[in-house]
Amino acid sequence: MGLLKLKLPPFPKRARGTVAGAGTVVPTDQHQSVNEADPYSFQVAHRRLAWLLRISAGTNIALLFTIVVLANAIATMIPLKTTEVALVRSYDANDKIYRIEPIAKNVYGFDVAMEGIAKRYVRECLEIDSVTQVERMRFCSRVADGKYFERFTKDRKAEVEKEIKGGLTRSIMIETAERIEAVGNTYKYSVELLQIDKRNGVLVEQRKLRAYLNITTRPHRVHPVDKYENPHGFTVLEMSLKERANA
Structure with missing residues (x-):
C-alpha cells in the first residue's frame, strides 16, 4: 500500500506595498x-x-x-435639599388658623434669629409714636406670652396715651444684645439701648437703659395675615428695664 500524497495550494506571495518590517508602514x-x-x-x-x-x-x-x-x-450637595427650619402649615384648604412650629435650637442661625427678635421686641414695645403705636403693639402681642403682655399693656397704657396727647415721641436705639444664660428651653437676653424723648420736635431727655428678656420657643396658632410675623415660634415671657450709668 502506497503513501497518500496531499497536494497543498501554494503559499500566497506578499503583495507589493505591504508592511516591509517592524516600525515601517508602506502604502499599498x-x-x-x-x-x-x-x-x-x-x-x-x-x-x-x-x-x-x-x-x-x-x-x-x-x-x-x-x-x-x-x-x-x-452628591455632596444633595443633602442640602432637606428643610429643617420652622414650618408653617395648614391642615386643609379651608383652615383659617395656621399652626407655627417652633424652630429647633440646633438649626443653623438659631442664635441670630433669636437675637433679632429680642432687639425688635424691645424697640417696638418701648417706642412711643402716635402714627405707628397700634401696629407696633400688635406685633408685640404676636411674639409675647398672652398673660405677660396683658400685664405689660395694663401698666403702660395710661402713661403712653398721656404722653402721646402731650406730643411726646420716644425713639429707641439698640446698642448691643447678648444672650447671658439658657435654662432648658428659656433664654435670657440683655439688650442695651438709648432712649431719646422729644416733645414737639424738641429734645427732652436721653436715658441709657438695659432690658432683660426671657425668650422661649413654642408652637402657636395665627391667622393667615399674621403667619409670617413670627415664623420661628419665638415667645417673649418677660421683660424688665434697668437704668445704666451715663458714662
Missing part, C-alpha cells in the same frame, strides 16, 4: 502614482492620525475626570 498599490510622486505622504498622514488618536484619548480622560468630580460635588 492602490494609489501607486500618488505614492511615487510623494513617497512620504502616507507616513505623514499616518503620524497625523496617530497624534489625533492620542489627543482624543487625552481629551476623553480629562472629560471622564471632570464628570467624576462633578458627580461627587452634586
